[in-house]
Amino acid sequence: MRTDTPQTIYRKDYTPPTYQVETVELGFDLDPDRTIVASRLVMVSNPESVGEGIELHGVNLQLVSLRMNGRTLYEGDYDISGGILRIPAAPDRVTLEIETLTSPVKNTTLSGLYVSNGNFFTQCEAEGFRSITYFPDRPDVMAKFTVMLRADKNRYPVLLSNGNLVEEGDLDDGRHFAKWEDPFKKPSYLFALVAAKLVCQEENFRLKDGRDALLQVWVEDGNLDKTDYAMQSLKNSIRWDEERFGLELDLDRFMIVAVSDFNMGAMENKGLNIFNTKFVLANPRVATDVDYAGIEAVVGHEYFHNWTGNRVTCRDWFQLSLKEGLTVFRDQEFSADMIGTDSGRAVTRIEQVRTLRQAQFPEDAGPMAHPVRPDSFVEINNFYTVTVYEKGAEVVRMYQTLLGRDGFRKGMDLYFERHDEQAVECDDFRAAMADANGRDLAQFERWYSQAGTPVVTASSRYDANAGAFALTLSQSCPATPGQPDKLPFHIPVAVGLLGADGKDIELTVDGKKAGATAVLELTEPSQTFQFTGVKQAPIPSILRDFSAPIVLDYPYTDEQLLHLFSHDSDPVNRWEAGQRLAMERLLAMTAAAGSGGQLALDDTFIDAMRKILVDESLDPAFRENALLLPSESMVAEQMDMVNPQAIHLARQSMRKAIGSTLRKEFHAQYEANQTPGDYSPDAISAGKRGLKNLALAYLSAAPDDAINMLAQGQFDRAGNMTDRVAALVSLIQSAAPGAADALERFYAEFDNEALVVDKWFAIQAAAPGADVAAVRALMKHPAFTLKNPNRARSLIFNFCNGNPAQFHAPDGSGYAFWAEQVKALDALNPQVASRLARSMDRWRRYAPALQAQMKNALEKVAGAGKLSNDVNEVVSKALT
Numbered sequence: 001m002r003t004d005t006p007q008t009i010y011r012k013d014y015t016p017p018t019y020q021v022e023t024v025e026l027g028f029d030l031d032p033d034r035t036i037v038a039s040r041l042v043m044v045s046n047p048e049s050v051g052e053g054i055e056l057h058g059v060n061l062q063l064v065s066l067r068m069n070g071r072t073l074y075e076g077d078y079d080i081s082g083g084i085l086r087i088p089a090a091p092d093r094v095t096l097e098i099e100t101l102t103s104p105v106k107n108t109t110l111s112g113l114y115v116s117n118g119n120f121f122t123q124c125e126a127e128g129f130r131s132i133t134y135f136p137d138r139p140d141v142m143a144k145f146t147v148m149l150r151a152d153k154n155r156y157p158v159l160l161s162n163g164n165l166v167e168e169g170d171l172d173d174g175r176h177f178a179k180w181e182d183p184f185k186k187p188s189y190l191f192a193l194v195a196a197k198l199v200c201q202e203e204n205f206r207l208k209d210g211r212d213a214l215l216q217v218w219v220e221d222g223n224l225d226k227t228d229y230a231m232q233s234l235k236n237s238i239r240w241d242e243e244r245f246g247l248e249l250d251l252d253r254f255m256i257v258a259v260s261d262f263n264m265g266a267m268e269n270k271g272l273n274i275f276n277t278k279f280v281l282a283n284p285r286v287a288t289d290v291d292y293a294g295i296e297a298v299v300g301h302e303y304f305h306n307w308t309g310n311r312v313t314c315r316d317w318f319q320l321s322l323k324e325g326l327t328v329f330r331d332q333e334f335s336a337d338m339i340g341t342d343s344g345r346a347v348t349r350i351e352q353v354r355t356l357r358q359a360q361f362p363e364d365a366g367p368m369a370h371p372v373r374p375d376s377f378v379e380i381n382n383f384y385t386v387t388v389y390e391k392g393a394e395v396v397r398m399y400q401t402l403l404g405r406d407g408f409r410k411g412m413d414l415y416f417e418r419h420d421e422q423a424v425e426c427d428d429f430r431a432a433m434a435d436a437n438g439r440d441l442a443q444f445e446r447w448y449s450q451a452g453t454p455v456v457t458a459s460s461r462y463d464a465n466a467g468a469f470a471l472t473l474s475q476s477c478p479a480t481p482g483q484p485d486k487l488p489f490h491i492p493v494a495v496g497l498l499g500a501d502g503k504d505i506e507l508t509v510d511g512k513k514a515g516a517t518a519v520l521e522l523t524e525p526s527q528t529f530q531f532t533g534v535k536q537a538p539i540p541s542i543l544r545d546f547s548a549p550i551v552l553d554y555p556y557t558d559e560q561l562l563h564l565f566s567h568d569s570d571p572v573n574r575w576e577a578g579q580r581l582a583m584e585r586l587l588a589m590t591a592a593a594g595s596g597g598q599l600a601l602d603d604t605f606i607d608a609m610r611k612i613l614v615d616e617s618l619d620p621a622f623r624e625n626a627l628l629l630p631s632e633s634m635v636a637e638q639m640d641m642v643n644p645q646a647i648h649l650a651r652q653s654m655r656k657a658i659g660s661t662l663r664k665e666f667h668a669q670y671e672a673n674q675t676p677g678d679y680s681p682d683a684i685s686a687g688k689r690g691l692k693n694l695a696l697a698y699l700s701a702a703p704d705d706a707i708n709m710l711a712q713g714q715f716d717r718a719g720n721m722t723d724r725v726a727a728l729v730s731l732i733q734s735a736a737p738g739a740a741d742a743l744e745r746f747y748a749e750f751d752n753e754a755l756v757v758d759k760w761f762a763i764q765a766a767a768p769g770a771d772v773a774a775v776r777a778l779m780k781h782p783a784f785t786l787k788n789p790n791r792a793r794s795l796i797f798n799f800c801n802g803n804p805a806q807f808h809a810p811d812g813s814g815y816a817f818w819a820e821q822v823k824a825l826d827a828l829n830p831q832v833a834s835r836l837a838r839s840m841d842r843w844r845r846y847a848p849a850l851q852a853q854m855k856n857a858l859e860k861v862a863g864a865g866k867l868s869n870d871v872n873e874v875v876s877k878a879l880t
């Protein structure tokens with residue numbers, strides 16, 4: 001909760017810490033109501049510091065005692081204000097002994113030390129440690145930690161912290177203790193403890209250097225049948241990092257702990273990763289293919305942080321993308337390599353592009369737009385964003401595109417050689433990439449400092465006599481808050497040229513042979529690239545593999561797009577051509593729907609879809625993606641004045657037209673892509689299920705009794721959660737007679753599985769018929785609670801963000817509901833509340849009647865008393 005007026009913190013104001021911490025010994029007497037934390041810090045003044053005195057952060061702490069070099073300090077020796085405890089006069093080398101009191105059970109923020117299902121957990125990134133004890137809680141203070149945990153043995157049989165277990169035993173009064181030592185120095189945000197009743201799956205795993213590491217996955221009793229995939233993913237991650245980057249596990253023990261109350265996906269605490277249950281627990285009965293893929297990605301992500309984040313960490317939180325962008329890139333590459341095939345890799349890339357467009361481009365164009373390395377923030381928790389993470393990963397990917405895989409690896413090696421066990425900046429990473437490859441990457445810095453999505457406008461000219469094709473690329477970047485003008489970026493644009501036969505033309509660019517795909521480097525506002533030896537007018541395939549996070553503007557004709565959709569050897573651009581064809585039509589149909597016109601879809605487009613659908617030479621997963629229409633919110637992003645109901649109508653009728661025209665083909669694919677036998681989450685099987693269930697969804701868009709029976713039959717006989725959920729969604733989407741009954745049975749069968757109950761709420765929140773009244777009714781269900789973030793997200797977020805036609809109801813009921821929930825959540829958990837607050841980011845683009853009501857709802861929240869910094873920053877930026 002806010003105590004003072006919110007302050008903006010600026011990157012330019014960085015100053016080094018006045019003291020470093022050499023060692024920290026922590027003692028915890030764990031009790032839900034009254035936990036005593038005793039801390040002993042050995043601190044030395046920092047020669048690089050310009051300031052003086054000791055500064056420790058602390059919030060919501062009760063200070064019991066404070067001693068410096070054995071002497072008790074009293075008020076006057078120190079002062080506490082604005083969350084900082086200052087000791088103005090201190091020797092160069094001191095030992096501080098601090099005792100504080102906290103009440104974990106009262107902590108509903110899920111930051112710091114808190115209780116979930118009766119167990120203790122911590123979440124310290126970014127600034128949670130300061131609510132556990134007084135400490136210089138900033139990432140450039142790295143210390144060696146020793147941790148003593150004491151707790152009741154019956155209630156908390158498992159006591160875990162970072163590093164190695166060095167001692168454990170019994171105490172009086174039924175209590176016991178465990179002492180943990182982390183051999184590596186680390187910033188406080190990587191501290192963690194768990195005191196809980198849990199069970200584990202464990203295994204010894206042989207590392208590349210011959211050492212054995214103990215791997216553990218800890219879960220609540222009853223969930224040991226759901227830990228195999230997380231364990232397998234952990235082993236795959238360890239192997240992959242050894243092979244791809246030569247990076248080994250540096251500990252003897254690596255633990256993953258699952259907790260059901262968690263704000264984010266997971267946390268990379270040294271040696272003790274704490275995970276949202278959603279990214280650990282899976283078996284075929286309860287988890288979908290998407291869940292399995294999420295577990296692999298997040299387990300990889302947190303494991304990879306051990307090097308990119310923990311061994312080399314961030315100097316300050318403005319550098320967050322240094323570890324997050326890089327680690328997302330690493331987990332993306334890991335997931336792609338786990339599939340192993342080129343086409344599988346392409347599908348993962350398509351999914352990344354979709355996320356970027358769906359979530360990051362809107363952020364970059366909205367009131368919260370910020371550079372990958374922000375210049376200021378009010379609340380750092382608001383900057384764990386798709387820009388820092390996903391756009392940050394695109395920026396890292398561009399190094400690899402520019403330098404090649406080997407060059408990128410050289411840069412990584414140099415980065416670790418220079419900065420192991422340091423807290424550094426994004427610029428240090430860029431310098432390592434440049435120096436290792438002898439490249440000038442000065443201009444590339446703008447990807448870190450300038451917000452906004454660049455637009456590259458392309459035009460071309462073919463000279464048949466000279467056999468020359470000239471491609472002109474011009475770049476611009478829209479203004480963003482605080483950045484009216486932008487300088488040109490260094491943009492790698494991968495380009496191929498297709499002949500009339502659909503084949504790639506061998507390229508010669510500016511006199512150099514370049515194979516089928518040339519990576520053009522656009523650095524000026526406008527540049528022309530000359531392709532020679534081009535014997536026929538080609539169709540350019542621009543931005544292959546989505547080589548940069550930009551919007552490409554090229555005046556493609558329908559005919560050219562159809563050609564690319566049928567032939568492009570680059571699967572990402574092949575998919576992209578289909579998306580462009582679909583988007584044009586969605587926009588036209590939306591315009592028609594808005595003015596009460598006729599919603600017609602041309603046969604040419606449906607034929608193109610048919611060709612892809614039945615092309616057995618293509619992976620099912622690719623075909624599924626190619627047939628998936630841009631979402632309603634993506635269509636909204638293309639419009640100057642958004643009419644959510646018209647978009648919904650247009651997209652539904654497009655689905656219906658495709659579904660009914662291709663009914664025969666969808667039926668055939670439905671049958672051909674069955675996956676009989678035991679469930680396996682591998683990419684081939686998941687791809688088949690994906691295409692089969694996409695076929696079912698299209699068929700259900702134009703339902704009749706036979707199709708309803710097909711969905712009903714799949715629901716009744718499903719052998720895995722992927723098929724069961726797909727069938728349930730189809731029944732609900734088509735308002736089939738069996739829908740309500742299926743929902744009821746689904747709940748009855750899985751009411752003991754929290755993650756499945758989340759799905760049950762989510763499906764209903766996104767149903768076409770779910771209005772605010774229906775959502776309010778669901779909130780009264782005994783299984784609903786605002787306190788559990790997964791549950792709140794499943795119902796409330798899925799409604800506000802995933803059901804635009806209902807959320808934007810003309811009567812404003814959705815907005816009033818949103819304001820109410822933001823306020824209610826904020827009183828419990830500001831981090832979750834401020835994510836929900838972001839649903840209103842794009843309010844200025846809606847039709848005037850909606851816009852006025854959205855603004856009104858924003859003002860209501862902004863005017864509410866006792867708002868957290870988190871929500872306050874989001875709503876006040878939205879209103880600026």
Ligand code: ARG
Binds near residue numbers: 266267268301324381
């Ligand atoms: N570092 C974590 C991850 O990306 C996320 C931590 C988010 N914490 C927060 N308070 N927003 O894996």
Ligand code: ZN
Binds near residue numbers: 301323
């Ligand atoms: Zn991360």
